[in-house]
Amino acid sequence: MNEETLQQVQLAYGVENWSAGYFDINSRGHMIVHPSPGDERHADLKEIVDHLLQRGRVQLPLLLRFPQILNSQLRVLSSAYQAAIVEFEYTGQHYPLYPMKVNPRREVVEEFLREGSRCRIGLECGSKSELFAAIAQDQSPESLLLCNGFKDESFVRTALLGVQAGKRVVIVIEKLNELRMILKLAQELGVAPLIGLRAKLYSRGSGKWASSGGDSAKFGLTTSEILECVRMLREAKLDHHLKLLHFHIGSQITDIKRVKNAMKEAARVYSKLRQIGCGIEFVDIGGGLGVDYDGSKTRFDSSVNYTVQEFANDVVYTFKWICDEENVPTPNLVTESGRFMTAYHSVFITSIRDEIETFADDQPEVTIDEDDPQVITELKDLCDSINAKNYAEYYHDSLQLKDELQIQFNLGLVSLEDRAKGDVLFWEICARALREAEEDGFSDEEFEQLKRNLAQKYLCNFSLFRSAPDSWAIRQLFPIVPIHRLNERPTDYATLVDVTCDSDGKIDRFVDLKDVKQTLELHNWETGEAYYLGIFLIGAYQEVMGSHHNLFGHPNEAHIVIDTNGRFHVTKIVAGSQIQDMMQFARYDSNQLLESYRKQLDHQVDSLKITAAEADSLAQEYTAIAQRSTYLE
Structure with a gap:
């Protein structure tokens, strides 16, 4: 790949800006993945x-999972806090937690626990289902099992099962009545968990989830409620079980200043509680450590203006400074940085299956007749004469003529054929004007809008609502890059649409270093050609929050590891959903469906419209369809 093409491709897709060292482009123009930043090994x-498709083991769409990246991100996180602890001579330790809500897949949870014993990684759960799975996991004895969220009696009883199994279970109090319930059950069962209090800080985060903090936050105790909890624990003679203070100011904090402010407030709350005799040993700062999805390193919603090391330094330094000032011991620091830990480890692969024709595609050549209306002849003159000097003026003239054509059509003054000619000429003028504007480097808003109007619309074999739901729900940006042909300059602009019957099933916002792009640069695509796109950084939240809209199911999945020699190995394949799986999800009984269809066929046989043999063949085909993929094949 020559240097000029590489620069153009990097400008188009910004891989080096958002990849955090995990993804790159090789000399063949293919996307590659590293198991850790700086590691020369790659796949x-x-x-x-190609390996998976050629062997017929899977079909697209396909989720690629790289467990080594999970381990790498855990090391990056732990190393950042350890470096800060050493630099600031901090006496507490770092206890990372993996929040199961981010990606509760068994393979993800078990991978963290298997490789994370050296860094005391524990689990955080916020529901009975998550807790049920968590208490059976093989955690390091010194790690924590934290219970957040709203709780009922069965939740607390489940948590106490973990206590009795020898786990360091911490139940975090969100409301006063939760503590009353815990005290009652502890007395009944003769077993008590460690207790945490969730503080509702005045400080808020920044970005899409800023409302998670502040006075109006959904979770947390006010200062007076915290003091009431302390009183209740002392009255029950269980105040020695109060070991943790928790707060959370929002996911994906974009601005480091918000982190500093929150840490100052939280450190003061912790210090004052220590000064009134509370033996708190841990402060759980929650999540918030963000991912730079667009690579801009700014306060934009899809970015962050800090590094993980700066984040850790600010947390550790602030607690050290304030605890020294307040003359209290520094706490162990607990983090719930699930997005940071998981986002990079999954790549979703889809393919272009078709093109949705736009205005300027494959238009017939226009022949002007003597009796054509004047508006048509004027459009033809503009089309024939547009050039680098007059393209802006002629484009504006064509807009006026387009309006005149519509008015005359509504008045019955021009025919349908005349209108068709005018449309063809207008869009040809637009296409030529856009080409001249791009050559001229002219980026006026009207030409940016024209680019969007003329962009290709490619139909991709996936469901946005299943595999990248945040793109639709909160307009989250995810990097999207062709995984091949990157040694060629992309020449087309496009938006992407999925295979659902929903107009919202589209991606028309793309990462860019300085702004949000409305179109994505892609290579020229011909019908039937294999052209694969990767949607990156989808390892956090997307799998668990995806829906079965239109009864599209889970895609196929492959787990990939890279050995010491740099060879990749497929360690596991998880089959995607079949149609029969989605029938069960929607509460249809496959046998009843077949029986109902068979009755319809029998009626056709009785009516002499098909034979009994044909009915049997159709029933067999219907049965076989149930085992097919929900996606295009």
Whole structure:
């Protein structure tokens, strides 16, 4: 790949800006993945996909999971806090937690616990289902099992099962009545968990989840409620079980200043509680450590203006400074940085299956007749004469003529054929004007809008609502890059649409270093050609929050590891949903469906419209369809 093409591709997709060292482009123009930043070993994503498809083991769409990246991100996180602890001579330790809500897949949870014993990684759960799975996991004895969220009696009883199994279970109090319930059950069962209090800080985060903090936050205790909890624990002679203070100011904090402010407030709350005799040993700062999805390193919603090391330094330094000032011991610091830990480890692969024709595609050549209306002849003159000097003026003239054509059509003054001619000429003028504007480097808003109007619309084999739901729900940006042909300059602009019957099933916002792009640069695509796109950084929240809209199910999934020699190995394949799986999800009984269809066929046989043999063949085909993929094949 020559240097000029590489620069153009990097400008188009910004891989080096958002990849955090995990993804790059090789000399063949293929996307590659590294098991950790700075590791020379890598695997070629195109080769992985070809390997899986050629063996017939999977079909697209396909989720690629790289467990080594999970381990790498945990090391990056732990190393950042350890470096800060050493630099600031901090006496507490770092206890990372993995919040199961971020991605509760068994393979993800078990991978963290298997490789994370050296850094005391524990689990955080916010529901009975998550807790049920968590208490059976093989955690390090010194790690924590934290219970957040709203709780009923069965939740607390489940948590106490973990206590009796020898786990360091911490139940975090969100409301006063939760503590009353815990005290009652502890007395009944003769077993008590460690207790945490969730503080509702005045400080708020920044970005899409800023409302998670502040006075109006959904979770947390006010200062007076915290003091009432302390009183209740002392009255029950269980105040020695109060070991943790928790707060959370929002996910994906974009601005480091908000982190500093929150840490100051939280450190003061902790210090004052220590000064009134509370033996708190842990402060759980919650989540918030963000991912730079667009690579801009700014306060934009899809970015962050800090590094993980700066984040850790600010947390550790602030607690050290304030605790020294307040003359209290520094706490162990607990983090719930699930987005940071998981986002990079999954890549979703889809393919272009078709093109949705736009205005300027494959238009017939216009022949002007003597009796054509004047508006048509004027459009033809503009189309024939537009050039680098007059393209802006002629484009504006064509807009006026387009309006005149519509008015005359509504008045019955021009025919349908005339209107068709005018449309063809207008869009040809637009296409030529846009080409001249791009050559001229002219980026006026009207030409940006024209680019969006003329962009290709590619139909991709996936469901946005299943595999990247945040793109639709909160307009989250995810990097999207072809995984091959990157040694060629992309020449087309496009938006992407999925296979659902929903107009919202589209992606028309793309990462860019300085702004949000409305179109994505892609290579020229011909019908039937294999062209694969990767949606990156989807390892956090997307799988668990995806829906079965239109009864599209889970895609196929492959787990990939890279060995010491740099070769990739497929360690696991998880089959995607079949149609029969989605029938069960929607509470249909496959046998009843077949029986009902068979009755309809029998009626056709009785009516002499088909034979009994044909009915049997159709029933067999219907049965076989149930085992097919929900996606295009």
